[in-house]
Amino acid sequence: QASQEELKAAYRRLCMLYHPDKHRDPELKTQAERLFNLVHQAYEVLSDPQTRAIYDIYGRRGLEMEGWEVVERKRTPAEIREEFERLQREREERRLQQRTNPKGTISVGIDATDLFDRYDEEYEDVPGSSFPQIEINKMHISQSIEAPLTATDTAILSGNLSTQNGNGGGSINLALRRVTSAKGWGELEFGAGDLQGPLFGLKIFRNLTPRCFITTNCALQFSSRGIRPGLTTVLARNLDKNTMGYLQWRWGIQSAMNTSIVRDTKTSHFTVALQLGIPHSFMMVSYQHKFQDEDQTRVKGSLKAGFFGTIVEYGAERKISRHSILGATISVGVPQGVSLKIKLNRASQTYFFPVHLTDQLLPSAVFYATVGPLVIYFAMHRLIIKPYLRAQKERELEKQRESTASDILQKKQEAEAAVRLMQESVRRIIEAEEARMGLIVVNAWYGKFVNDNSRKNEKVKVIDVTVPLQCLVKDSKLILTESSKAGLPGFYDPCVGEEKSLKVLYQFRGVLHQVMSADNEALRIPKQ
Numbered sequence: 277q278a279s280q281e282e283l284k285a286a287y288r289r290l291c292m293l294y295h296p297d298k299h300r301d302p303e304l305k306t307q308a309e310r311l312f313n314l315v316h317q318a319y320e321v322l323s324d325p326q327t328r329a330i331y332d333i334y335g336r337r338g339l340e341m342e343g344w345e346v347v348e349r350k351r352t353p354a355e356i357r358e359e360f361e362r363l364q365r366e367r368e369e370r371r372l373q374q375r376t377n378p379k380g381t382i383s384v385g386i387d388a389t390d391l392f393d394r395y396d397e398e399y400e401d402v403p404g405s406s407f408p409q410i411e412i413n414k415m416h417i418s419q420s421i422e423a424p425l426t427a428t429d430t431a432i433l434s435g436n437l438s439t440q441n442g443n444g445g446g447s448i449n450l451a452l453r454r455v456t457s458a459k460g461w462g463e464l465e466f467g468a469g470d471l472q473g474p475l476f477g478l479k480i481f482r483n484l485t486p487r488c489f490i491t492t493n494c495a496l497q498f499s500s501r502g503i504r505p506g507l508t509t510v511l512a513r514n515l516d517k518n519t520m521g522y523l524q525w526r527w528g529i530q531s532a533m534n535t536s537i538v539r540d541t542k543t544s545h546f547t548v549a550l551q552l553g554i555p556h557s558f559m560m561v562s563y564q565h566k567f568q569d570e571d572q573t574r575v576k577g578s579l580k581a582g583f584f585g586t587i588v589e590y591g592a593e594r595k596i597s598r599h600s601i602l603g604a605t606i607s608v609g610v611p612q613g614v615s616l617k618i619k620l621n622r623a624s625q626t627y628f629f630p631v632h633l634t635d636q637l638l639p640s641a642v643f644y645a646t647v648g649p650l651v652i653y654f655a656m657h658r659l660i661i662k663p664y665l666r667a668q669k670e671r672e673l674e675k676q677r678e679s680t681a682s683d684i685l686q687k688k689q690e691a692e693a694a695v696r697l698m699q700e701s702v703r704r705i706i707e708a709e710e711a712r713m714g715l716i717v718v719n720a721w722y723g724k725f726v727n728d729n730s731r732k733n734e735k736v737k738v739i740d741v742t743v744p745l746q747c748l749v750k751d752s753k754l755i756l757t758e759s760s761k762a763g764l765p766g767f768y769d770p771c772v773g774e775e776k777s778l779k780v781l782y783q784f785r786g787v788l789h790q791v792m793s794a795d796n797e798a799l800r801i802p803k804q
Contacts, residue, residue, distance in 0.1 A: 280323070287319045290765070293701055293747070294694075307693035314690075334360060377422040383628040385414035385440075389613075392634040392641045414440035428455040445471035459483040465495075473498035487514040495528075504529060530554065543568065551582075558582025562589075571595045576605075585610045591617070596661050597668075599623045604649040606642065614641040616649065673773045680772050687768040691744075694766040698747045705749055714752030715802060718788070719781040720745045722761060723770040725792075737771040738779075745780065752784070756799040 278286075292298070294312040299305045321327045321339065330338040338360060390408040420434035430453045437446040447469030455461045460482035467475035477495035484490055490511050497504040506528030515521050518541045524534040532553025539546045545564040551557055562578030577590040586609060593603030600622045607615040613635040620627040634641045677684075709716050723738035744766025748754055761778055762769040769776070776795040781788065784802040793799040 278322075283319070283322055287315065287323075290315045293765075294697055299697065304693075304696060307690075308697055311690060311694055311697065330360065377624070378419065379421075379624045380419040381416070381626045381628065383414075383416040383630070384412060386629060386631045387411045387413040388631050388633050389635060392614075392638050393636065414438070415444075429453070445469060447472070447475075449475070473500070488512065497529075526553070530556070532556070542566065545576075547578075556582055556584060558584070572601070574603075585612060587612060593619070596657070597665060602653070604653075606645045608637065608642055610637065611635070614638065614645060616645040618649070676773045684769060684772060687762075691739075691766050691768040695743045698743050698766060702743050702746045705746060709749065709752060712752065713785050715749050715754060716783045717742050717746040717749065717754075717780060718783055721779045722767060723776055724774050725777055725779065737774070739768070739770045741767055741778070752802070754782075754799070754801045756793075758796055758798045760795050762795070 291312065294308045294315060296305050296308045296312060299308050321331050327339065388408075388410045390410065416436065416438045418434065418436035420432060423431045423433070425431055432451040432453065433449070434451075435446065435448040438444050447467055449465060449467035451463050451465040453461060453463040460480070462481075463479040465475070465477035465479065467477075469475075475495060475497050477493065479491070479493045481491050482489060488511070490509065492510075493508045495506045497506065506526075508524065508526045511523045513521050515537070519537065519539045522534075522536045522538070524532075524536075526532045526534070530553065532551050534549060534551040534553070536547060536549035543566050545562075545566065547560070547562045549560045551559075558580055559582065560578065560580040562576065564574055564576035567573040567575075572595040573592065574594070575590075575592045578588070580587045580589075587607060588609065589605055589607045591603060591605030593601055596602050600620065603619045603621075605617040605619075607617060614633045614637065616631040616633060618629040618631070633645055706716060708714070720740070720742045721738040722741045724736060725738065726736050741764075744764060745754065747766065748756075748764070756764070756778075760776075761767055762776070778793045778795070778799065779790070780793075780799075780801065781790050782801060783789075789802065791799070791801060791803065
């Protein structure tokens with residue numbers, strides 16, 4: 277937001293500070309020449325409206341991006357932004373050609389009812405009957421890949437295999453999707469399987485208004501019993517900023533009408549749904565609370581009641597690594613019994629393990645289904661996940677330090693040179709501030725501070741920035757904007773990839789004060 281006058285003032289101040297003719301020492305003169313050239317290059321970028329527009333929006337990478345030679349010099353900043361976005365889209369389209377976006381699901385159903393529903397008289401004469409039998413009674417595997425053909429056309433290939441109690445089958449589908457406009461797209465689907473005949477389908481999506489859209493899906497399923505048509509239509513509307521309303525009508529196999537309202541905010545997710553249909557009619561209410569922590573913890577609960585009975589579900593999910601989310605849900609129902617569902621999302625892959633514990637409502641099954649996963653998770657988190665993540669973070673930091681070592685060394689040398697060149701100016705500034713009892717920086721440190729007892733084993737990594745900060749004092753004021761302080765004159769990054777702060781001990785009107793500021797936090801002293 278700096279004006280041209282402010283830029284010129286800062287440029288003149290730094291030129292006076294780093295001008296080679298002001299330093300007689302050969303070493304200082306060489307260092308001053310290098311810093312003077314850097315300041316000049318920065319001013320050349322920021323004093324030109326076009327290059328400044330590019331730099332303000334996209335930083336150094338915008339200046340270095342290929343294709344800028346086609347941009348006419350007379351263009352406005354808005355036109356430059358549009359041109360940059362066009363170049364970005366072209367690069368993205370090229371990248372799309374090389375991406376298949378695979379998605380997959382593996383589900384393994386486990387029958388563990390023998391743990392709770394044992395009948396001793398049936399096991400009296402069976403060898404090894406003292407051990408409960410846990411079996412895998414069903415499995416499902418599905419996978420899909422997307423292949424962009426053009427900027428508007430995409431081919432989607434998917435397949436699945438399922439087996440339950442020794443019987444199973446599979447199918448394969450091919451879909452061709454075309455984006456017709458910014459308001460909609462259409463999709464043709466062809467499929468075949470060993471249990472059912474060929475499938476032909478058509479799906480259409482259309483934005484009716486900025487707040488309303490409709491999706492229609494019609495299909496023809498060929499089988500030995502004849503042709504079985506199906507039609508599903510969904511009408512959705514934004515009721516407000518965070519709430520969506522849906523109306524669904526399904527005709528054909530398992531015909532039904534469904535209406536639902538979904539409210540999704542930063543801290544919660546709420547759904548209420550009502551369905552009237554054959555063979556199932558039900559009402560469902562669910563709520564999910566999102567904790568604002570770095571692990572993205574969520575707890576959820578739902579109640580579903582209908583012709584099939586009543587089901588109560590509750591559970592939680594948590595991020596366990598950068599790309600993995602682990603969740604567990606306990607399902608208690610009549611007549612379904614008690615089940616534990618464990619789900620792991622790893623990038624675009626989903627692993628699902630439903631464990632059926634009992635056909636009855638047994639308090640012991642509910643207790644173990646609730647407490648067991650919690651105990652196992654916290655034990656694994658403490659003994660395996662946390663040490664693994666800590667080691668992974670250390671490896672990444674070490675890799676980052678190695679890759680930036682030469683650059684950081686150069687920045688350090690530039691900062692040390694800048695501090696030496698500032699000494700004379702700082703001496704004059706301090707004399708002026710002392711005369712008016714103004715702002716004098718007594719001590720200042722920048723880097724990683726360790727104040728928490730739980731982190732007492734970590735090493736403090738700070739640098740002394742007293743001179744550079746005093747050099748920035750003007751008219752008894754020090755103003756720093758919202759950006760990393762590692763880029764200030766006389767600063768450098770002493771701990772790459774780690775959390776940094778600025779700690780300042782200063783004197784104003786003869787009184788000592790202390791302030792601590794986060795790396796990207798704005799700072800203005802003296803405080804009002």
